[in-house]
Amino acid sequence: MNKPENNPLVENYDLPQFSKIAAEHIKPAVDYTLSEARKKLSQVENSEEISWQSLIEPLSEIGQMVDKVWSPVSHLNSVRNSQDLRVAYQENLGDIVQFSLEMSQSSKIFKALEKLSRSDMCSSFDGAQKRILENFISSAKLSGVGLEGENKEEFNRLAKDLSELETSFSNNVLDATKEFQLLIDNKSYVDSMPQSFLALASQTYEQKYQGKEKKSSTPEDGPWLVTLDAPSFIPFMESCPERQLREKVYKAYITRASSGSFNNEENICKILQYRKRQAELLGYKNYAHVSLARKMAPSVESVYQLETDLLEPSFQAAKKEFSDLNSFAKSQGFKNTHLSQWDTSYWAKKQKEHLFDYTEDQLKPYFSLSNVLKGLFDLSKDIFGIKIVEDDTRIDKWHEDVRFFKIFDEQNQHIASFYLDPFSRPENKRGGAWMGECIVRQKRSDATVDKPVAYLVCNFTPPLGSTPSLLTFRDVETLFHEFGHGLQHMLTKVDYPEASGINGVEWDAVELPSQFMENWCYHEKTFFGFAKHYETQETLDKKTYQKLGDSRKYLAGSSMLRQIQFGLIDMELHDQFDPTGSVSVFEKQLEVVKRTSVLNPLEEDRFICGFSHIFAGGYAAGYYSYKWAEVLSADAFSLFEEVGLENKDELKKIGHLFKDTVLSLGGGEHPMTVFERFRGRPPKVDALLKSYGLSV
Template identity: 45%
Template structure:
């Protein structure tokens, strides 16, 4: 047992202004979470005894319980994602079932559920604000989806399923991380990596040094290739050595699909349990459960995916023809039989030739400090906010992490956020994400203030600084930072004070990507891009002709890139609607079947991409990957409001930006997203702006 002393000094249990990320360690997790759950259990029992269908006696005490758990669990879960250790993993794994058990107990509380139903059915219902009505309806719906209405034995079965699913998704993502880390290819002969740019060679040498080859340099090697994105992508784009590309591609594609790290059985079990859960709740399949909290229905999602697929197919077929012809003209032996490990390489060559753009030559124009300055400048223009460095105000988990304060036009702080930019393959999961630390809340305000301010994380995995050079980014990495900042803005600029529906909370999942994808559009806006693109050594601005080429290249291979996303979305829906776990068709058969209509080059028979498809097996996108496309329709249409107003008319841009801030960014989960969109745009969304931006409009006409 943990002693009273160790409990009282446990950083997870302190009242903190900002989480003590610098001192929380694996050994705090077991005693800290257990003591917290004990406290919350007592608070829940007290609430159930005293609950009344009123805000102070129902919602406020409930929010305190939900918030405390999400803040503390969020803290250790975040550390697992950015500073993973075997000890931290083991500790989280041990207490996780206890945490899930408490969440189920809370979500299935009959007295709380009945109190919410009473509020919903009372004559005072119409006097509640729209945000409060949404909050009540969300609580009732969540309770139903967490099994409140099930008989005791059914509820027990449901709870077992929830526990098992939580465990499986953690195991899935650990296997992906471990499999990604496991692959290392040491190269000593420079001929093998011909074509790779200096930035990649510098990164490979840095990786070799970290593995004990202390004399490794970019020029003389040795070079260590891993499956981490900043390492994997340059190999696929630039390595002239076709067999190296094949080896790295096959390794990437088969991650977590064999031996101790094989996710195949885990996927089958996840799908089986999700289907059982859906049936217990009275749904036909898991996709219907997923859609119960989204804007779309299964039919509407299918309809959109098919419409976009038809618009993308012929352009994608043409993309491949163009590549074959180009490779043939370059005298490539493989021109007539281009396959998966050739596409990225030859696309990059064709892009360089067609638009005379070399990704690597652009890097010096995109140094991280300049990119962030321009991003914050854009936020000031559009939304009237100032983002100022606040390093040292809050503890951080790594010395590379930056901390910022967001201020309104009067100079008052309205939010804070952390930014962790660089790839750290040994301890940090790949990808990029934004998450909440605190949500805005009236109930959780500290003494002396009327509201607790929102705090967010932004995490990326971009190329770290090499030697004395700053982090020099690819254009895609620039888009990623803009994307994650869009999510953060919706969390931070909310004006909603009801904590359970503030910021990104309670926003239908298929609308969540709207502000993030909206922000990406600004990377192509001339004034914005020119304010970013300054050479890190000379300060010279990106030449005008290069900007024009970047703009022209925006629709390069748009059909192929669109199909790729549509394939992910379609296979996700298929697995959660028509697939029968344990039936005659395997998960890989489903993948192959979907690919017939969504991949111009059929996947390899041994393709195992599903084994690392974390979005749907370890993230929140199960039967929801279509949300990216759904929200892309919304975001392209939202950006077209700025195009209609005139992108060069600064007054019109500011007015439209203010309207975007007051609707999409301010209303949070307190209003239905379709209503919020109509309030901003003046009409319902249309897919036309998306097809136009992607150069696919003619194909769909």
């Protein structure tokens, strides 16, 4: 097959040419690349030599070939989604999955891998090489290399179907989120709502009806358009005084993608059924056990034990928090007996303002994106010794808002780069925030090193008119969180792509660097480095900073309880639930919520129809990872607290140790070994409970 001409996906490039990639480029590029990859795969299979150079290196090269084409396509499907791109993505996804299965299920390669693992040569491998070899063998087993005949055919058919179902799930969430809109043209309905929200709702209306025969909107007089996109949904639920409107929007959110043409119910049932069947074909009890086979947690039972240990203290704390919130609401004129789900955010915001004497809208002018980035970069220089410089000259982007940065080490050597896509675009960008891999670090045979490049993607409120992007403090934490993921990808010192950055890291340890970085938002020097008014550059007063720190534990029990609820829903659906049984997924969801919520659950709640983490995002039977890794991250940060958060020299010393272990070693060593090298001992849960204000 000839190489396609004028196709940006197969041209030699340092960075993807996003603006040139069109839907019609995808199939020719995929077909050509898979054809070339199969030739190389055949050469590996037919080689009689058994060595790292003849086996692992060419397999790695094949994987990189395919990733170079498919990775930018997958990325664009998330950040520049369109109907033609979506169709092309889905049409080629099956071929990508099929080739992945061919590689993983090659009996010749599997036998060669096992032979290499038993050879004398293996004893000379470094720790990362041994881990990579073990992971190749483990992945092959979990991909069905041991299956034959009808079982193998069924497994592969299920794998292809699952990839399509998960993509369909994600598309339905995106489309259902876009579909809902609430038009408000009565000024009394938005009375007392913050100006920042009104400006966004007005701008959303203008963008929606631009060029159409509709009256124009202003923040002061409307009309205003409310959507289910996070920058709109969250402040609306927190500040809309009209209870009936809050109920309408809340119920629309928890029933997203649960009816009509974007209904995910069938997708969920099939995904659970197919995962369970695949697990059975592999000889496992269910998918939860498959998931745990490659994680840090030793067993499904250990996950339940962690959730149980945290459930009781968080539930008791949440009960008191809700009782106090209910009493506060009544003291402020709330007439009903109990708060409902659509009331809690509204009254919690008011109670928080009452207790701590500040509002989010008062704080946002002090958290401009540009100032927060500067504070984050200054912190990174102080504790990790890296310099971050914006440099987007000649950088091709997928949107004009995207920015590009380079990272330099203490010798001023360029070591990594990252894209930042900060703003919400509900028309074609999926919600949430994430770090993705653009280029993975690896050392080539000629001793040159591919420098890692990351995608950092968020959904912050964009600039409104002449006002720059202003963040909530939760947005600030999100930015620090995703940057933590990026640091692990970009500061790795591992030269093998299968173990550099987050690759090869057990999934339940991946959140350690990200959650660790969130703690620095409250670090006094860091905070005052970015908390400057966007117009005057006046620094936020220290009294408000102290109140912000005090408010960190506000509703902490409820926050932890919610995460435990998500983790248990995920684990029980993949461990205890029978997708072909008489109990529906919604009944199972309801049963878990009853055990893990202080509010009576709503019968119509269909939250899981939008639970992309576990049905389209790689966290299946793994959502518990957030809490598992939070134990590690809290304990890791406590070492900085022990040496003194104002002790610059000690912070730098411990920061470099964190960089040289957690951020550098990637998947080259087991995460428990890495943690103990940093902390000097196994992790303890005490620091996590203390950070939530719960009893140790």
